[in-house]
Amino acid sequence: MIDRxxxxxxxxxxxxxxAQAQKKLPKEFSRSLKLAARQYKLMDNSLAEDDFPRxxxxxxxxxxxxxxxxxxGFFPGSLWYLYEFTKDTSIKTAALRRxxxxxxxxxxxxDHDIGFKIWCSVGNQLRITKDSSHTVPxxxxxxxxxxxxxxxxxxxIRSWGKPDDQKEYLVIIDNMMNLELLFEATKLTGDSxxxxxxxxxxxxxxxxxxxxDGSSYHVVNYDPATGAVxxxxxxxxxxxSSAWARGQAWGLYGxxxxxxxxxxxxxxxxxxxxxWFLMNDPRLPKDHIFYWDLDAPDIxxxxxxxxxxxxxxxxxxxxxxxxxEKERYYKDFAIKILQSLGSDxxxxxxxxxxHFLLKHSVGHQPAKSEVDVxxxxxxxxxxxxxxxxx
Ligand code: GLY
Numbered sequence: 084m085i086d087r088x089x090x091x092x093x094x095x096x097x098x099x100x101x102a103q104a105q106k107k108l109p110k111e112f113s114r115s116l117k118l119a120a121r122q123y124k125l126m127d128n129s130l131a132e133d134d135f136p137r138x139x140x141x142x143x144x145x146x147x148x149x150x151x152x153x154x155x156g157f158f159p160g161s162l163w164y165l166y167e168f169t170k171d172t173s174i175k176t177a178a179l180r181r182x183x184x185x186x187x188x189x190x191x192x193x194d195h196d197i198g199f200k201i202w203c204s205v206g207n208q209l210r211i212t213k214d215s216s217h218t219v220p221x222x223x224x225x226x227x228x229x230x231x232x233x234x235x236x237x238x239x240i241r242s243w244g245k246p247d248d249q250k251e252y253l254v255i256i257d258n259m260m261n262l263e264l265l266f267e268a269t270k271l272t273g274d275s276x277x278x279x280x281x282x283x284x285x286x287x288x289x290x291x292x293x294x295x296d297g298s299s300y301h302v303v304n305y306d307p308a309t310g311a312v313x314x315x316x317x318x319x320x321x322x323x324s325s326a327w328a329r330g331q332a333w334g335l336y337g338x339x340x341x342x343x344x345x346x347x348x349x350x351x352x353x354x355x356x357x358x359w360f361l362m363n364d365p366r367l368p369k370d371h372i373f374y375w376d377l378d379a380p381d382i383x384x385x386x387x388x389x390x391x392x393x394x395x396x397x398x399x400x401x402x403x404x405x406x407x408e409k410e411r412y413y414k415d416f417a418i419k420i421l422q423s424l425g426s427d428x429x430x431x432x433x434x435x436x437x438h439f440l441l442k443h444s445v446g447h448q449p450a451k452s453e454v455d456v457x458x459x460x461x462x463x464x465x466x467x468x469x470x471x472x473x
Pocket of ligand 1: 153257319329446
């Protein structure tokens with residue numbers, strides 16, 4: 084009898100303290116977003132009009148880029164989220180200015196990154212301000228530019244390289260992220276051709292980029308004349324056969340988004356396979372911040388990639404809405420990531436590291452570029468995940 088009473092008490096204690104911890108989370112995340120808003124206002128003040136924050140060099144100096152670099156949409160996009168959170172009109176003014184500075188990229192057909200650039204900036208502007216008269220033409224122009232890189236023979240969008248290159252037709256897993264722009268273009272115009280390109284790309288990528296364990300190759304090279312796969316390899320990962328952490332995160336985010344946009348269960352299944360691979364990897368560190376490549380030979384000393392973790396957290400919070408049985412499982416993992424990223428190990432204090440929010444990301448380890456530094460996209464997906472977690 085006493086045993087049962089003690090068990091009951093223990094159960095009530097665990098249940099209520101767990102619920103307390105969950106209740107406290109929004110406050111913790113709100114504090115993180117408030118700090119982010121202060122940091123990004125300072126960052127905005129420190130930058131020239133046509134500069135976008137990119138990273139730091141090995142001496143800790145700020146590295147910026149012009150609008151053509153693939154990351155230019157993340158700073159305006161972060162400002163939009165922070166305006167959405169704070170309703171601070173000075174942040175809205177900054178977001179408008181920085182978005183305007185990237186808009187001309189909607190006509191840039193030289194690679195697939197137009198989705199990152201325009202969707203994260205102008206897409207968020209449309210979502211938050213509902214100002215369609217200005218934003219919709221830019222989004223449609225960008226979707227048209229991206230569609231020009233699609234070849235019906237291969238059935239995929241060419242990520243890198245010139246449209247007439249007959250030797251290589253390179254598609255990277257990151258390209259899944261750019262499909263959201265196409266889904267939106269169909270919603271805005273009623274023209275299904277964008278949607279069909281997105282679905283074709285997602286299907287081909289599902290068939291050719293993934294391994295049996297749910298992990299993915301970074302790069303697939305197609306024959307543009309026949310559509311056959313010529314090779315599967317890496318560019319930013321450790322090895323052709325390894326699991327580059329950010330690539331896995333792009334895939335997870337991309338297929339979750341494809342399910343959200345199409346309701347086709349095969350995309351949900353794919354997203355869950357990727358989630359399973361990432362979440363059950365035996366080398367997963369306790370704090371859930373992935374090693375830059377899951378097969379890095381120097382684990383547990385290998386560098387972590389905060390950007391891959393932030394993208395994963397945001398994707399899992401989205402995924403948690405589509406599987407009620409696993410909702411808690413996905414959310415808990417995402418919250419664990421966000422709590423780790425919010426700790427002193429990964430997050431800067433005010434005025435540190437030129438106002439970037441997060442430390443310890445890896446851009447391109449094989450090229451020894453942007454290694455163990457802040458990155459604007461780590462910050463963007465961290466902010467997005469905090470917004471989703473609330
Ligand atoms: N999309 C480029 C990267 O993830 O580094």
